[in-house]
Amino acid sequence: MSPTGGEASFFDQFIEDYYSECDEHLATARRVLLALEGSAADGSPAPPMHELLRSLHTLKGLSGMVGDACAEQVSHALEDAVRGIELAGGRPAPAALDALFAGVDGLQRCVAAHRLGEAGPDVDALVATIAGLAPRATPADARSASDTRTVAEALGREESTVVYRFEFVPSAELSGRGVGVDAVRARLRAVGTLLDAKPRVFAGGVVFDFLVAARAGVQPDAAWAADGLRWSLEGELARPAADDAPVAPSADAPAAPASPPTAATGVSGASVVRVDLGRLDDVMRLVGDLVVSRSRLEDALRGAASADQSALLDVLADTNAAMERQLRQLREGVMRIRLVPVGEVFERLRFAARDAIRESGKQVRLVFHGQSTEIDKVVVDRMLEPLLHLVRNAVSHGIEGPTERVARGKAPEGTLSLRATASGDRIRIVVEDDGAGIDVDRVVQRAREHGLALPEEALTDEQLLAVLCEPGFSTRDEADRTSGRGVGMDVVRSAVRALSGELAMETVDGRGTAFTIELPLTLMILDALLVDVGGQQMAVPQPALREIVQVETASIVTFENNAVVRYRDGVLPIVHLARLFGFAEAPASRCYLLVVGTEAAPMGLRVDRLIGLREIVVHPVADRLVAMPGVAGATDLGSGRVSLILDTAALLRMAEEQRDERAAARLAAPPSRHSSGART
Amino acid sequence: MRTILVVDDSPTMRRMIMAALRELGDVAFDQAGSGLEAIERLAVSPVDLVVLDLNMPDVHGLEVLRFVRSHERFRSLPVVVLTTRSDDQSRRAALDEGATRYLTKPFQPAALAPEIRSLLDVA
Numbered sequence: 001m002s003p004t005g006g007e008a009s010f011f012d013q014f015i016e017d018y019y020s021e022c023d024e025h026l027a028t029a030r031r032v033l034l035a036l037e038g039s040a041a042d043g044s045p046a047p048p049m050h051e052l053l054r055s056l057h058t059l060k061g062l063s064g065m066v067g068d069a070c071a072e073q074v075s076h077a078l079e080d081a082v083r084g085i086e087l088a089g090g091r092p093a094p095a096a097l098d099a100l101f102a103g104v105d106g107l108q109r110c111v112a113a114h115r116l117g118e119a120g121p122d123v124d125a126l127v128a129t130i131a132g133l134a135p136r137a138t139p140a141d142a143r144s145a146s147d148t149r150t151v152a153e154a155l156g157r158e159e160s161t162v163v164y165r166f167e168f169v170p171s172a173e174l175s176g177r178g179v180g181v182d183a184v185r186a187r188l189r190a191v192g193t194l195l196d197a198k199p200r201v202f203a204g205g206v207v208f209d210f211l212v213a214a215r216a217g218v219q220p221d222a223a224w225a226a227d228g229l230r231w232s233l234e235g236e237l238a239r240p241a242a243d244d245a246p247v248a249p250s251a252d253a254p255a256a257p258a259s260p261p262t263a264a265t266g267v268s269g270a271s272v273v274r275v276d277l278g279r280l281d282d283v284m285r286l287v288g289d290l291v292v293s294r295s296r297l298e299d300a301l302r303g304a305a306s307a308d309q310s311a312l313l314d315v316l317a318d319t320n321a322a323m324e325r326q327l328r329q330l331r332e333g334v335m336r337i338r339l340v341p342v343g344e345v346f347e348r349l350r351f352a353a354r355d356a357i358r359e360s361g362k363q364v365r366l367v368f369h370g371q372s373t374e375i376d377k378v379v380v381d382r383m384l385e386p387l388l389h390l391v392r393n394a395v396s397h398g399i400e401g402p403t404e405r406v407a408r409g410k411a412p413e414g415t416l417s418l419r420a421t422a423s424g425d426r427i428r429i430v431v432e433d434d435g436a437g438i439d440v441d442r443v444v445q446r447a448r449e450h451g452l453a454l455p456e457e458a459l460t461d462e463q464l465l466a467v468l469c470e471p472g473f474s475t476r477d478e479a480d481r482t483s484g485r486g487v488g489m490d491v492v493r494s495a496v497r498a499l500s501g502e503l504a505m506e507t508v509d510g511r512g513t514a515f516t517i518e519l520p521l522t523l524m525i526l527d528a529l530l531v532d533v534g535g536q537q538m539a540v541p542q543p544a545l546r547e548i549v550q551v552e553t554a555s556i557v558t559f560e561n562n563a564v565v566r567y568r569d570g571v572l573p574i575v576h577l578a579r580l581f582g583f584a585e586a587p588a589s590r591c592y593l594l595v596v597g598t599e600a601a602p603m604g605l606r607v608d609r610l611i612g613l614r615e616i617v618v619h620p621v622a623d624r625l626v627a628m629p630g631v632a633g634a635t636d637l638g639s640g641r642v643s644l645i646l647d648t649a650a651l652l653r654m655a656e657e658q659r660d661e662r663a664a665a666r667l668a669a670p671p672s673r674h675s676s677g678a679r680t
Numbered sequence: 681m682r683t684i685l686v687v688d689d690s691p692t693m694r695r696m697i698m699a700a701l702r703e704l705g706d707v708a709f710d711q712a713g714s715g716l717e718a719i720e721r722l723a724v725s726p727v728d729l730v731v732l733d734l735n736m737p738d739v740h741g742l743e744v745l746r747f748v749r750s751h752e753r754f755r756s757l758p759v760v761v762l763t764t765r766s767d768d769q770s771r772r773a774a775l776d777e778g779a780t781r782y783l784t785k786p787f788q789p790a791a792l793a794p795e796i797r798s799l800l801d802v803a
Contacts (some may be wrong), residue, residue, distance in 0.1 A: 010789045013699065050737075057735045059692045062765045065696055170720045181720040182713070185738075198736055199719040201751050208716060296716040371722035380785035 011066045018066050022111045025055035027344065029078075029104045037097055037354075049086040053079060059107065070110035070120025077130040078103045082629045083100050084133065096133045098336040098358075103130045105355065162235040163195070164220065166210040169202075171228060179227045181208055188212050191220055231599035277378065281511070283334050287327065291615055294323050315447060338378075339521075340422040342429070343371025345380050349391050349418065357396040363402050363413040365394055379499055379519055383429070389488035390431040390515050391416065398435035398513050408510060410434070426543055427521050433513035438507040453660075462600055465505040466656075469493040497649055499556055504598070528616045528635075528645065531594070531611035534583025537643045538595055539616050539635055544648040546602060547595040556606075561662060565593065565604065574604040575655055577646075580630065596648040603652055616645065629654060683726060685710045687718040687744070688733040688762075693785075697731055697762065700789035704797055715739025719747055722754060729800055732779075734770070736764040742777055743783050749778035758799040762787065 011018075022668035030050040056079040063071035078100065083217075085092045092100065106126045113120045168184045188194055192214030200207050202356045211234065220231050301316050350561045357364045399405075406412050419430045440459060447454055447467045459467070471490045492515075496503045501519035520526075520543065528539040529548075549567070556565050556574060564571040574593060578585045586608055593604035600609060615633040632647035684707055688694045694736065698709050710725060712718040716735050721727065730748070735739035741761065748754040758780040763770065766784045776781050780799060783792070 010699070011696070014692055014696055017695060020693045021690060053734065054689065054737060057764065058693070062690060062692055062784050064764065065693070067786075138721045168725050172724045175720070175724050183714070197716055199716065199739070199747055204753070206719055208720070 002044075015066060018062055018068075019111065019115055021062060022059060022071070025059045026104065026111070027348065028052065028055040029107075031347060033100055033104060034095070034347070034350060034354075036092065039103075040091065040094070040097065046090045049082055049090055053082055053086070056082060063110075066114075068110060068114045068120070070123055071107055071114065073127055074107045074110055074123050074130075075102055077127045078107065081130045081133040092133075093188055099129050099133055100353065101351075102126060102559065105351075115162065118600075137640070150428075158249045161192075161213050162216050162218070162236050164191070164212045164214060164231050165234040166212060166220075166229055166231045168208040168210065169228045170206060170208070174228045175226075183472065184208070184227070185210070186223065191218055217464070277338075280334070280338055284338075287331050287334055290323075290327050290330070292339060294320065294327060295614070303534055315486055335376075335521075338376050339374035340377050340380055341371060342373045342375050342427070345384055346371050346418055346420075349386060349387055350542075352388050353391050353395060353416065356392045360396050361401065361532075362395065362399055365413050365415045367415055367417040368419075369417065373420035373422050373427060374421075375422075375519070375521060379427075379521075382495060382499060383517070383519065386492040386517070387418075387429070387431065389492050391418075393488060394431060394433040394435065394513070398433035398437075400436050401451055404436075408436075422521065427519050429515075429517045429519070430514055432512060434512040437509040437511055437513055438464065438468075440464060440507075440509075446473070460600065461506050462504070463491075463600070464507070465489075465503065468505075469503075497653070502649065526645075528614060529594070530611035530614050530643070531592070531607040532611060533581070533607050534578035534585060535608075536581075536583050537611065537641070538577070539614070539643050539645045540596075540605070540648065541632070541645065542613065544596050545594055546597070546599075549593050549595065549604075550590055553591055562659070563606075567595075567602070567604070572602055573655060573659075574606050575651055576606045578606075580651075581628075581644075597652050601656075603655055605646070605648070605651065616643075681706050681708055682728040683708045683710055684705055684796070684800075685712060685718065685727045685730045687712045687730060687736070689713050689736045690733075693733070696789075700787070700792045701731075701796055703793050704800070707800075715741065715744045718744050720771070722748065722757075727757065729796065730757060730759045731796070732761050734761060734774070736766060737803050742773060745774065745777045745779060751791070760770075760796065760799065762792075 010396060029052055032047055032049070033049040033056075038044070056075050060072055060075040060079055063069075063075060081096075081100065081103070081430050085096065103126060106123050110120045110123065120564075130432060150327065166184075170181055174180070185194065185197065188210055192212045194210060195213055196209070196211040198209050200209055220229075224231075234256050297316070297320050301313065301320060304313055304316065350366055350368075353366055399416065400408070400410075402412035405414065414434055416431070417430075417435045419432070421428050443452060443464060444459065445468075447470075450470070450473060451465060451471060454467070455463070468489045469492070473489070493503050496519070499519055501517055504516045504518075505513065506516070507513040526539075527542040528543055529545060530537055530539055532538075551565055556563050558564075559571070563574040563576060565574060566572075572593065572595065576585075577583075589610060592607050592610055594607060595602050595604055602678070619649040629650045630647055632645045632650070634642045634644055662670070683729060684701060686694050686697050686701075686709055688697065692712075694711050697798045698775075700737055701707065701709075710721050710727060712721050713736075716738050718732070719728070719739070722730070732741050732744060738746075741763070745761070748757060755783045757764075759778070760781045760783060761774045761779040762785060763774075764785045765771075781795060783795065
């Protein structure tokens, strides 16, 4: 059944919830499948399937509601297949595992297509393959499959174990304090492994009984007694014997006879908060307003300093200092809510890499570093696709096949590493392979065939990257299936730039290639340098600044239509901001240059005066009529006057394009389908 | 004012159910995301009707139903099972355990409210 007109609009209000829940369940499915594959590889016990089944079941139900027939069909087939596999012992054959991976991938594509308003992919063949995997389980089987664990399974047969019996008596009062059965269960999971959880009617009310196995020495928190919890030591288990009898629930078993299945699920739900991003943005805006208020207070203080009210002044100054500290803490606290570990994305990359590796027939080891590095949820979501491109590229083009590697004196197995590190307000993600490196000659040859103007001398890594990022550029005659190389790099670069990030590359012939993505940790509040440009106040994000130099205006010379100044061992191209934005140009003997860009390609932004460092709140300029290139947004500095925030990445890009255009004009290049002016 | 307890492990599904039932007018909602939580909600606050999913973490919907029906206090409480399981066997099992109605997902939002209204009027 698919929704008709009226229903479609009814479900429209839930569509974002649907996608967000799909993301969660797909992540669970990927995690369990990878664990399943890992256990098959190293012979460890297969992970329990109940979590996977539940995710697939929920996906099926939700997809049916919103009319995503493609996702409904695939999740249905997957659920049946996994149930069959579970009944058959929980160890799928390699071919079956492949089909499950393909199924989850297909499911993801269905959801993605629905999100883009496109027709779903053709999944008939996929569904048929999945349906052919295992005998179908009957609904009755489905219910009997228990996910209760034994003590031995739960604790890995190593150490001695104690089993606690907990009793929780819920009440409206406790519930009002947020102490409910789910919260209690989360607490108990922190103590050990939940073996059993059952309700029981007692004196007209309900009592929940929990059995928890914990390592010897682990004690429940005495303060829990105030939260309706009582407990006793149920027993002690020494190192379990070989037959590992499950711990039987004790004699006064409650009314519900069948097994209420409960098990530790790895990630504790209690540590995960699902918050609507819109609400978080509201809080961030509120913080922004507070920042503005404090700026006003500071201005008032400055004004009051002239009057002789020193005592009052002291108090105000103290308040101001305290507010500054509190605001910073609040800002950091709220920002932390938005942050998620980058490891979540890495796991999804592992999943994608797995397919690419299998298809390529190569041996590739994936290494992750810094998974706990945190990054804004919005930033991380938008980085997934570009990172997928880089990973697939590295597998299908960077890393050589085993024979070729051995011939080059390398280990047959290649290494693809993903590293995330945070420094200050930026996060850096490096995707590095130890493959063949980029074939520069081939890139140059293809670039010339495409009509791109290139210098005669050897290309720097940066120039090479610029060529690779030309829209539609490819070193392959036909984009191959896995990476679609050539359609990828421009997408990668524009996604990174859209997030105010920077993409860099380093490649060494025969040794490998590393792509570095630098991104802001979050996007809303920045430390910025305020400057005066032609009488207008502008803000420059501090992380973008490399250096500030003061120069004599007379030392700025024009060279090939570019204003430049001597800088270190070379020259520094200059962008005259007042001229760029059409502000009045104040004649002065000295000016300041804000050096931005990379070490290899720096650029100086000419400003008249430095005002000082300030914490600014970024308001994006959404109105297309007001938006102008080189401006990232606007900020209210408390004076009620709006100052523009410079987008240094865009300024660099504009300067680079102007240079390219001038160079192209000079060289009278061959007819070009890919002129730099066509870039966006 | 009547209170409806909506039990489903998917928060999105709960929101969909509540939105479809909002047209009943004078109703309040309570929610539970698991079988245990459903039993807790029943124990700590008055509920006039339960909309119950079957496949849930920890305690299965049928076990919630069995628990509810085995206690005097809840014996006449209307429990509407709302599940993706459309097979006869599941339907029979739920009705045997004392489900008042057995409805399947995907549901028509416009059709759900009248079903529930008829039960609330009787209760």
